[in-house]
Amino acid sequence: MKTFFKSLVAACLLAMPLAAQAGTLTVKGSDTMVILVQRWAEDYMKKTPATKVQVTGGGSGTGLAALQNGTTDIAMSSREMKDAESEKLRTRYNTSGVEIAVAKDGVTFYVNEGNPVNALTMEQLKGIYLGDITNWKEVGGPDAPIVVYSRENSSGTYVFVKDNVLGGEDYTSSAQTLPGTAAVVNAVAKEKNGIGYGGAAYAKGIKELKIKTSGGEVAPTAENIKAGKYPLSRDLFFYLRNKPSGEVKAFIDFALSAEGQAIVTKVGYFPVK
């Protein structure tokens, strides 16, 4: 094993005179992705001490703006680049940018584990969050009022659910707002008539809802999200100005390698490969 590593390092050094010059790689953008990319950066720097990877958050828009200004090598974004943004890249650098999906994020709805409801359609979820459905018996549950939990209106997940579940309409005013997925999970675990949403969570006292589609009930599992069957998943992207080469390419290859994708699962997102 040791000899294998030594030979690998030697091969790298011989093959890439670039890596010999200690380089700095900057990644900037989405707050959702910061923790994931930092973990990648830590592990990558352990393997290749010659490269420094700097990761900073600030939001997807900030990262893409930095890419246009040339102040970052990679922009991380939890949404697709908008036309106006790629237009700017074209006028400045004469490239339309390169988009690489590096992980997937799924939004899951939770109910209390004592709730007999296991699956809901998108229409039912929309009805609950708009306030049109207020009792569990309307969706096949017990005769009890639905207690709706949501996130604070500054959260990216709040916007994602608003756009993809509510069709851009407003949440019901009786939705209770909580900061962070952990708080939502905790609330639903304690509230037997509660419903909440957030990232994938494996916690005591809650149950992840399946989504009823025409093709049957889909659970938010890694396979379903990877295959795109689960309707509430989004890609997390890296954006570059040009085709990756050198250190940038090495870092992205690491992120997409089996090792990198294992980190994705550990952080709580879903692999793309």
Place this chain on the structure above:
Amino acid sequence: MQQGLAESSMAAVPRLSPAARRRQLREKVIAGFITLMAFTGIAALILIIVFVAKEALALFLEEEARHEASLSKMFLPQVVRQGKPAAFVWQPVSSVPKVSMIPLFIGTLKTTIVSMVVAVPVGVFGALYAAEFAPRRLRELLKPVIELLAGIPSVVLGFFALMVMATVLQDTFGLHTRLNALVAGVGLALAIVPVIFTVAEDSLTAVPRSYREASLALGATPWETAWKVVLPAAAPGILAACVLGFGRAIGETMIVLMASGNAAIVSASLGDSVRSLSATIAAEMGEVVVGSPHYSLLFFIGVQLFLFTFVLNMLASTWTKKVMKRLTGSAS
């Protein structure tokens, strides 16, 4: 002696020794320093008011803000969804922002009233017991314990309300949500009991001994004395205690933010979740776009909170003066 005095007054200008002059100078410097400190406090207060008001004023000066958050939109019911009756809705982050203040007022009012209903009797009667009936040893223990309660950070009280009290109250009253006005109000009461207790206890002990002795000499029982003589005599102080508690309850943010559920609902039930004015500022200020109508709106809420406590304190102080007059008038 007489002659000496006459002589010194005869002298045209009294000569100061160097030591005395130095002392005078030191006095002046110290007095100046203290004056400066006092005015720094006043200046800070004025600057805060000016800054908050300036940020809030944009609401009435800028075209976009006037359109998006006019006074009618803040205080009158608006149609929010097609085919639904007009309602009061707070939803500032939306394709069509809805900025009704009414649910926030109702939320603040609910939590404050619940907390006062719980905290005033506990605080005032606790103080009465400590001042009038408690044996000396117990009183020496009671005061520091209650004052220690005042030192608990509100985050801790909020967490306690969120994790423990919410479940207990839900099971006791059969409420349909864990987090509601009742939980937040009782959590708030924990924070303001020490405030009320401390001030009320001080004013009760300040009642002259002669009142008590006169009452007892006329054959009143200790209980009658406490209830009919000492308590009315300390009324202004007790009112001040309640006003202080009320001001603290209106402005308290963390406990309400954690325990109320923060849903802006218009209803009369205490079992519903509420969103208070102060919690709204705390929850939304972090991510708001600086300079947007929403940003000005949050500052406007701050101005309103300031006005509330200001008016309340004014009313309370005038009322206290009236009561004082009546008491001293009847006493003389």
